Amino acid sequence: MKLTCYGATQEVTGSMHRLCSEHDCILLDCGLFQGRRDETAEKNRKMPIDPATITNIILSHAHIDHSGRLPLVVKDGFAGRIVSTRATRDVCEYMLPDAAHIQESDADYLNYKAVRNALYKQSEDKHSGRISNRDKERAKKLLKQGRHRLDREKIASLADAFKLAPVEPLYRMADARAALSSFEGIPYQSPVMVGKEMTVSLYPAGHILGSAITIITCKDRDGVKRICYTGDLGRFDKAIIRDPTLDFAPEDRNIDLLIIESTYGDREHEPVADLTRRLGVALNETLDKGGSVLIPAFAYGRTQEILYSIHELYISGQVPRVPVYVDSPLASNLTRVFSEHPEAYDREAHKTFLEKGYNPFVFQDVLFTESVEESIEIMKDQRPHIVVTASGMCEFGRILHHLRYKIHNEKNAILIVGYMAENTLGRRILEQGTEYQLSGRKGEPPMMRVFGKEYPLKARVENIGGFSAHADKHELMRFVKKSNLDIRRAVVVHGEKEQSACFAKSLKAEGIDAVVPRRGETIAV
Missing domain, CATH: 3.40.50.10890 (Rossmann fold)
Known part of the structure; x- marks a missing residue:
């Protein structure tokens, strides 16, 4: 088996990790990169893998940095199931359409701004290069329906007339609805098949409603391999939802590879x-x-x-x-x-x-x-x-x-x-x-x-x-040391560079071989 990390590597957004066996490729999360518009737009549009090659997707929870590219992969050819807890599925019914609405609104605004600037240029005084406030208001009014709503048809027509390349959203509402039809919500600790000789069990992660720790069991020519993906781990003793799981079923305890978050890998929270x-x-x-x-x-x-x-x-x-x-x-x-x-x-x-x-x-x-x-x-x-x-x-x-x-x-x-x-x-x-x-x-x-x-x-x-919904350095180590998991190796993800490096060092001090992968790096299980 091989693990390739494509997001949330030495950063905290864009979670996406591919796990490949002899027969199947499973995606662990499929999140949006967040941050500077230009940088994240480029990262989000360029999928590093062909979605059609993915057998199934396992979603740890519904936060957009973990789920936000699901409509994009469905749009681009993914035809499998998206497996999550039932609560995560219910949350995604609102989160993904909202993300699509934001994508569409951002594209609308950028197109409006480009056409508005072209109209400004057209109305400039030839000698001074300036435009009157009256002409500015006239241009804005031309592109709107009422005070707040943009006139998409007018903007598109003028963009074509000015030969401006329109900005397209990453995905649209229809793509979000298509992704929702692929969801399969399952209860905690109810193993399901996600590939040939590959099963998944979900356990409470304590991070957010519906969040899950994923245990994948895969049988191949080398025997049985188990991978634990924490997703985002929550704090202990917080209000509302249950604590991160420490007691795992006997068949899920021997972990060949732990993929663990490190958002606060070297920081301590208030009590x-x-x-x-x-x-x-x-x-x-x-x-x-x-x-x-x-x-x-x-x-x-x-x-x-x-x-x-x-x-x-x-x-x-x-x-x-x-x-x-x-x-x-x-x-x-x-x-x-x-x-x-x-x-x-x-x-x-x-x-x-x-x-x-x-x-x-x-x-x-x-x-x-x-x-x-x-x-x-x-x-x-x-x-x-x-x-x-x-x-x-x-x-x-x-x-x-x-x-x-x-x-x-x-x-x-x-x-x-x-x-x-x-x-x-x-x-x-x-x-x-x-x-x-x-x-x-x-x-x-x-x-x-x-x-x-x-x-x-x-x-x-x-x-x-x-x-914070994320465990701090002590709570992360509490999960590693106090759970009944027997962990052989660890991959440290979902943390800025310094945080991941510090937490990897802490794991090594406990006798666990730990690495901090680069984006696109492949690790043998």
Whole structure:
């Protein structure tokens, strides 16, 4: 057997690993690369393998950096099954169409911008090279239907007239729907065939609703081989979902190759038990000043954790009850999916909420918004309030509009509750905002570019890293040392270069041969 790593190698996005036996090629995850637009667009469009050669795909969980290229491979010839847990399948029914919508919207905007600039050029004064504001507004109006909606037909027609090559989305909504028809949701610890003499069993990974540790058993001419792919491992003792599995079935314990994530391979999180208290302190500090709190959060997982903790704080009276806006249609839908899978909750969630007849995520102070108009009304709200909205790394979505309104007011706070990848606006806000506060907020505040305009980062920036859905270095080692797996070798993935290298070193100190692969590198099992 051979393993080839095509994504999440010395980085944390684009998870995709191919496992080939004598008869079959299985793909472990098929995620989008995220980061700088130009770099990631190139990576995402160029599939390193022919999708038609893939027998089946095993999906560890529904986060887009693990699932986001599924519509692309189906579009390009993949005809097998996508095997996941049932909860992951249900989540993907919303996540993949949303990803397709983003792809289409990005392409529409880039095409609009190209045609608009061509119209500007056409209207320039021949002597000064300038264009009047009136002509600018006329060009914009020509390309729109109403104030916000782009006129695709007009843009396409003018692009053709100007001989501009149109930007095509990576995939469309129809491709996402086609991918969803390939899903097969299976229960945990229910082995299924995924190839000739190849079976897979899924175990709870504790990372997010439906996330799974994958155990693949394959019989070939050299005997039986077992591969364990952690996907993303979660933290222990966190709210809502069960902990990462440590007790594996006897037939799944002898592992020839462990493929393990390392997002925080050399970092330590805050204690889980302190997270709700920390959140309460951060909320009170801002609300007491009459400010509002903006929380950029992933629609899937982090939003539900934040709602769970705020609900606890409201019930206990530790935080004043102010409106909580969940300004993300996707997050609203995914919260509904969370509510439909109580079988995945841990004992504490059942005791705190379900046994008392409460929904952990829906309470009287929460308002789920759907329309753009509702989102705009939130931005006009001058009362203290809390906004939880996407995207989690501040790269796109409604978070950008809220930043425009709140980032320059020192009464407000931006609460960072998750990982911010390199080269994202979220990372810049976190690093420069933290540095500004450590300086005593002296001098000019750092400037943040949002929708092409610079804004001073006067809002307080606070980081509660313990909300991360990823295990830290101690929890990763707890999985390796305290599980009943007998691990022979390890491949360290899904971590920036330094994090992966440090965790590989920790594994070697435990007597486990560990390597950090390069993208495209093949490893014999």
